[in-house]
Amino acid sequence: MNILILGSGGREHTIAWKIAQSNKCKNLFVAPGNSGTAIVATNIPIGVTNFKAIKEVVLNNNITMVVVGPEDPLVLGIHDFFLEDEALKNVAVIGPQKAAAELEGSKEFAKEFLFRHNIPTAAYQSFNANSVEDGYAFLETLKPPYVLKADGLAAGKGVVILEDIDEAKAELKAMLVDAKFGIASTKVVIEEFLDGIELSCFVLTDGVNYKILPTAKDYKRIGEGDTGLNTGGMGAISPVPFADDIFMSKINERIVIPTINGLQKDNLPYKGFVFIGLIKVGNEPFVIEYNVRLGDPETEVVLPRLKNDLVEVFEAVANQTLDKIGIEIDERSAATVMLVSGGYPEAYEKGKVISGIESIKGSIAFHAGAQLKDDKVVTSGGRVMAITSFGNTYQEAIKKSYQNIERLHFDKINYRKDIGFDL
Numbered sequence: 001m002n003i004l005i006l007g008s009g010g011r012e013h014t015i016a017w018k019i020a021q022s023n024k025c026k027n028l029f030v031a032p033g034n035s036g037t038a039i040v041a042t043n044i045p046i047g048v049t050n051f052k053a054i055k056e057v058v059l060n061n062n063i064t065m066v067v068v069g070p071e072d073p074l075v076l077g078i079h080d081f082f083l084e085d086e087a088l089k090n091v092a093v094i095g096p097q098k099a100a101a102e103l104e105g106s107k108e109f110a111k112e113f114l115f116r117h118n119i120p121t122a123a124y125q126s127f128n129a130n131s132v133e134d135g136y137a138f139l140e141t142l143k144p145p146y147v148l149k150a151d152g153l154a155a156g157k158g159v160v161i162l163e164d165i166d167e168a169k170a171e172l173k174a175m176l177v178d179a180k181f182g183i184a185s186t187k188v189v190i191e192e193f194l195d196g197i198e199l200s201c202f203v204l205t206d207g208v209n210y211k212i213l214p215t216a217k218d219y220k221r222i223g224e225g226d227t228g229l230n231t232g233g234m235g236a237i238s239p240v241p242f243a244d245d246i247f248m249s250k251i252n253e254r255i256v257i258p259t260i261n262g263l264q265k266d267n268l269p270y271k272g273f274v275f276i277g278l279i280k281v282g283n284e285p286f287v288i289e290y291n292v293r294l295g296d297p298e299t300e301v302v303l304p305r306l307k308n309d310l311v312e313v314f315e316a317v318a319n320q321t322l323d324k325i326g327i328e329i330d331e332r333s334a335a336t337v338m339l340v341s342g343g344y345p346e347a348y349e350k351g352k353v354i355s356g357i358e359s360i361k362g363s364i365a366f367h368a369g370a371q372l373k374d375d376k377v378v379t380s381g382g383r384v385m386a387i388t389s390f391g392n393t394y395q396e397a398i399k400k401s402y403q404n405i406e407r408l409h410f411d412k413i414n415y416r417k418d419i420g421f422d423l
């Protein structure tokens with residue numbers, strides 16, 4: 001069959017790399033893609049939210065499966081757009097429908113879902129511009145640090161954690177009254193701070209059945225020792241060493257099963273990945289957030305460990321026969337280190353030539369913000385390339401990635417040298 005992947009990051013290169021290994025895939029397209037997806041697929045230069053253009057591409061190329069990488073098209077309802085169109089309704093779309101994508105599109109919606117289904121999460125209240133004073137009063141009832149979350153999508157920047165109550169009040173006002181995050185902060189969720197270590201659990205569901213995929217831990221801060229500004233993610237490890245069988249069964253029973261059942265009870269149609277952001281407090285798992293897609297760079301360590309034919313698995317998602325599939329996972333650890341442009345996550349330069357990719361041995365280079373220009377691979381974003389390796393231990397995997405990074409170069413290259421430091 002012919003398959004289209006939407007997106008242009010390291011996540012999408014990894015999905016394309018995995019799908020390209022399937023005998024079931026005849027022609028693979030990625031829109032818009034990057035220099036990495038160009039190795040294994042045909043790039044099509046259209047945006048991921050340009051539904052009209054996507055429709056044309058699908059019809060012109062006899063595409064029968066669309067895999068949605070990022071959240072934006074899902075929250076805007078791409079799956080519903082396909083179902084409502086006579087010519088597209090039989091195309092399999094991997095990604096939830098709009099109503100379910102609100103789990104990522106609205107923090108308040110996600111919190112209401114979690115409470116309705118008794119899934120462990122931080123206590124919270126939500127506020128709007130008319131209830132700022134109530135928000136101040138709620139902050140007074142909490143202990144520092146204070147967690148404020150813009151309700152809507154804010155490109156990963158909408159969560160602010162502050163130690164000082166006056167700063168927290170000023171932030172609340174900036175979000176609600178001064179529209180700091182535009183319409184994304186029309187509502188703000190304030191929640192109790194949970195102190196623990198984070199991990200992510202990935203679940204694939206056909207709406208009824210589900211499979212738990214490998215866990216992963218990502219490193220969000222730009223600086224070593226988890227310091228400095230938040231980024232999209234600077235590296236990841238899978239599996240998470242502290243997520244042992246007992247902890248995983250708590251996650252399954254208290255979080256995954258009630259989530260999948262909750263989707264059905266609430267009539268939220270879901271065929272796709274559920275990315276559950278968790279925090280381990282003592283020995284208990286709590287949900288920090290839902291995302292309705294795979295994580296980036298978590299995908300770069302999760303999918304390489306999946307032994308199954310990914311197209312076969314996606315077909316089972318589309319046909320609601322995921323219960324018939326046995327998921328096989330590589331026992332080895334995988335680690336990825338993200339190479340970023342100097343300056344990121346603030347201002348950075350683009351167009352730097354990346355050299356040494358062909359000399360990588362024993363690791364995989366998943367391209368992210370990288371594009372082809374005159375036959376050269378050049379930087380085109382903040383996060384440029386994720387170097388993934390396997391090892392019998394995560395330490396071994398990380399070491400291999402760092403060895404290969406020595407062979408790579410671009411002007412103002414930056415990366416964290418301490419991925420896995422806290423494990």
Ligand code: AMP
Pocket residue numbers: 122147156159191192193194195198277288289
């Ligand atoms: P989110 O966008 O919801 O993933 O939040 C971004 C980051 O903020 C998370 O990865 C956590 O590190 C942190 N965070 C969010 N909510 C909480 C909370 N209730 N307690 C502690 N940290 C939190």
Ligand code: GLY
Pocket residue numbers: 218232233291294295296297298
């Ligand atoms: N790495 C975090 C995310 O994809 O949201």
